[in-house]
Amino acid sequence: MAPVYMAFLRFMGDETEARNYSYSLEVGGNSRKLTWEGTPRSIRDSHRKVxxxxxxxxxxxxxxxxxxxxxxxxxxxxxxxxxxKEEQSPDAGMCIPN
Structure with missing residues (x-):
């Protein structure tokens, strides 16, 4: 297998708490960028599992x-x-970035 580089975020809490947050990671160069957006994984998940x-x-x-x-x-x-942290909108029932 060819080597790959990986970056991810783990949340200091359980999975339920982690779902209240979102994150993005970005790598850039040569006038280009690559972005990953997701929900952090709980610190209770091993790095191998992630x-x-x-x-x-x-x-x-x-x-x-x-x-x-x-x-x-x-x-x-x-x-x-x-x-x-995602905040629940009381009117629309949708998430709004904080």
Missing amino acids: RDSHDGLIIQRNMALFFSVGDRKELKLRVTGRIW
Whole structure:
């Protein structure tokens, strides 16, 4: 198997609490960006379980080198992210980012 790089967020709480939040991770370079958005996984889930479920930002080595800063011989990725709590709208019954 070819190497891949993966980033994901785990929440300090149980799965029910984690569902109240959303997050995004972004890697960019060469005037392009790749974004992953999802619900964080509970810290009670092992990193192997999260990895095996492919629930995160997954970048293959050739793509990682493409996004890498520098001469593409050395891996230098910048991954940025944000997390927010979803708030239930009392009127519409839909989630609104906080």
